[in-house]
Amino acid sequence: DAGVTQSPTHLIKTRGQQVTLRCSPKSGHDTVSWYQQALGQGPQFIFQYYEEEERQRGNFPDRFSGHQFPNYSSELNVNALLLGDSALYLCASSSQGAWNEQFFGPGTRLTVL
């Protein structure tokens, strides 16, 4: 079992650029959530996808958008990057929703210069 995988591992962008992060859920899981973790902080919820729909969104601007594909993998897109978007982006998967055990991937470290 490969577990949750994310790509790329690291990414460096400049302000104003756009970025796409990718996540493949654990085998058998159909729900994907994205979190942003700033240094020294706990992860903050961005949004969750289930059945290819955004089911819930956290307190993040519209510059953050996502997608879930029929194979349950997911993308996180961030437009018009700001310095403050520099963080570790974590993807979590679970089976059939709401409050089942969440399994996290290794994360993508995004640095905005």
Place this chain on the structure above:
Amino acid sequence: KQEVTQIPAALSVPEGENLVLNCSFTDSAIYNLQWFRQDPGKGLTSLLLIQSSQREQTSGRLNASLDKSSGRSTLYIAASQPGDSATYLCAVWDSNSGYALNFGKGTSLLVTP
């Protein structure tokens, strides 16, 4: 709004000691609570999930308890080892957060040989 607090923020113990990490939450109407481990710069590893109807869960040297009425959970680590050094995070789901995990900032644990 749910506030999750973890005390202490950092802890250093000699190898072999038993230790307790604390997690408190302000809204006792939680669904489930999950404990995670995070190594520096890495993703989160799920340790234990406690459902709202449960009082405790055990896995190897780890034991997590939940007291909803007092808004507290503890993670007990028996016979600590240097490999246990990491940041430990607790997170809850509640009626306000819906599908989003609400995290504390974590306790950074160092176990010295």
